[in-house]
Amino acid sequence: MTTPTQGRTAVIIGAGPAGLTAAHEFVTRSGIKPVLIEADTQVGGISRTVNYKGNRIDIGGHRFFSKSDRVMDWWANVLPLQSMHEDASSLTISYQNKHRSIDNPTGGADPALTDDVMLVRPRVSRILYLRQFFDYPIKFSLATLAGLGLWRSTKIFFSYARARILPIRPERSLRDFIINRFGAELYATFFRDYTEKVWGVPCEDIPAEWGAQRIKGLSITALLKNALRKLKPQSATISQRNVETSLIERFLYPKHGPGQLWEKVASGVTAKGGELHMQTRVTAVHHDGSRVTAIDVTDASGEQRTITGDYFFSTMPVRDLLQGLIPPAPAAVQAVSDGLTYRDFITVGVLLKRIKLNGGATAANLYDRVPDNWIYVQEPDVKVGRIQIFNNWSPYLVANPDDIWIGLEYFVNEGDDIWSMPDADLTRFAVEELAKLGVSDPDDVKDAVVVRTLKAYPAYFGSYDRFDEVRDYMNRFENLFLVGRNGMHxxxxxxxxxxxxxxxVDGILEGRDTHAELWEINTEQEYHEAKKD
Structure with a gap:
């Protein structure tokens, strides 16, 4: 059964990946007109790309890979894949036990000639701890053991053995989850301090569910299996569906960052008749108890208006959505919503002449010396959590090829000391931390910029253990769909x-209820996250 679509409207709150995907699906598959409402000055949400004097910042870093055929095909249809070198006859993308070859060079795009291209990029991430590099994820190699020293390595081995023999039961917290898979010593060495830096609370206060979702099947056993797998000859695959997400080593990446793709999607939506209203905030959501009927919005000039529609999609934070409901949600549901918490995010972009790591590097030999996309900063004496090296994501993110462009990432709460620092003070603070870590000297800094992002990470603590009350209440609205990261918390x-x-969108066009199905996505069920045999 299909649903008639001509003359109908879908009001979509938020022009990030989820909102723009829904809009694109509507304009390419139906007669439903999408009306996008975006509070920011640019599209993409947390996947936007911030342009500072031609130097581009990827907020949080976005590797383009998926274990979903549908998503990989979708991306490739928006931006063609990079053509490979002349000595490669084709580029094979393999996932879900399927393989697709793209002829080279005619089957791909040349980034030297066009901006509309998905680059093929290597994945390199390491941990900075004890002022030296360790592989991320940790590998059981001579280099790792030498870096840790005999005493630490011995304690790690015996604590892992203990965890396997006497696991913590039941697993209530993230601490329990990690110790059961890595042992208490490795947890204390490489997990505890960084995780608490990211979330701002002890690991004991984070439920084990977070680990099940984000760390997934990764364990010492998985690391050993992956090491053995590398001994076999490898094909030129990008999306490795049989490899844990944290171990994937090649990915796609838009030439000018993730925002480039979403800006192109937005242009395609408006070209096909969709509407996009920027700098427009939702102030109220009206409903009759079973259906949403309209939303109130206010634009940058202060003008207020009401928008009606047949379908409503929300990617705005759940807490904000419920606060705007008219009539309001039941008191118990509202209390759970009000107790949801978020972690905010700051990127300090720093332009450098050179860096000091691994004996020192300029832009010319940067990849040879420091090939990392991210450096996870495990050091407890600094506040920075990660350092992105944008040159290594894409050389086209940097305006001057002789510069090194990095981003220091701080996990904060709105209103705390770091969030509230004036930009000039925060820049000085970041530059001092770079010097303290031995990454760069202050004299090598050419420029810097501060970018703040609210509600970047929905947290799995606060009132989250009762989130099903919010979900069940919102699912009663038959024409409202919560999608995306903040939309679903x-x-x-x-x-x-x-x-x-x-x-x-599938459900709307096919005339079936998909509300429950939406919540099964990213629950690590096999058909979403594991290789099908």
Whole structure:
């Protein structure tokens, strides 16, 4: 059964990956007109790209890979894949036990000639701890053991053995979850301090569910299996569906960052008749108890208006959505919503002449010396959590090829000391931390900028243990679909957010209820996250 679509309207709150995916699906598959409402000055949500004097910042870093055929095909249809070198006859993308070859060079795009291209990029991430590099994820190699020293290595081995023999039961917290898979010593060495830096609370206060979703099947056993797998000859695959997400080593990446793709999607939506209203905030959501009927919005000039529609998609934070409901949600549901918490995010972009790591590097030899996309800063004496090296994501993110462009990432709460620092003070603070870590000297800094992002990470603590009350209440609205990371208060990756939008649109066009199905996406069920045999 299909649903008639001509003359109908879908009001979509938020022009991030989920909202823009829904809009794209509507304009390419139906007669439903999408009307996008975006509070920011640019599209993409947390997947936007901030342009500072030609130097581009990827907020939080976005590797384009998915274990979903549908998402991989979708991306490739928006931006063609990079053509490979002349000595490669084709580029094979393999996932879900399927393989697709793209002829080279005619089957791909040349980034030297066009901006509309998905680059093929290597994944390199390491941990900075004890002022030296360790592989991320940790590998059981001579280099790792030498870096840790005999005493630490011995304690790690015996604590892992103890965890396997006497696991913590029941698993209530993230601490329990990690110790059961890695042992208490490795947890204390490489997990505890960084995780608490990210979330701002002890690991004992974070439920084990977070680990099940984000750390997934990763364990010492998985690391050993992956090491053995590398001994076999490898094909030129990008999306490795049989490899844990944290171990994937090649990915796609838009030439000018993730925002480039979403800006192109937005242009395609408006070209096909969709509407996009920027700098427009939702102030109220009206409903009759079973259906949403309209939303009130206010634009940058202060003008207020009401928008009606047949379908409504929300990617705005759940807490804000419920606060705007008219009539209001029941008191118990509202209390759970009000207790949901978020972690905010700051990126300090720093332009450098050179860096000091691994004997020192300029832009010319940067990849040879420091090939990392991210450096996870495990050091407890600094506040920075990660350092992005934008040159290594894409050389086209940097305006001057002789510069090194990095981003220091701080996990904060709105209103705390770091969030509230004036930009000039925060820049000085970041530059001092770079010097303290031995990354760069202050004299090598050419420029810097501060970018703040609210509600970047929905948290799995606060009142989250009762979130099903909010979900069940919102599911009663038959024409309202909560999608995306903040829309579902779920730590979705970009591809998971897209899938929620796709499934919601599928249901509308096919005349079936997909509300329950949406919440099964990114629950690590086999058909979403594991290799099918």
């Amino acid at each position: 779920r730590y979705n990756n970009q591809d998971h957010s897209m899938l929620t939008a796709m499934v919601a």
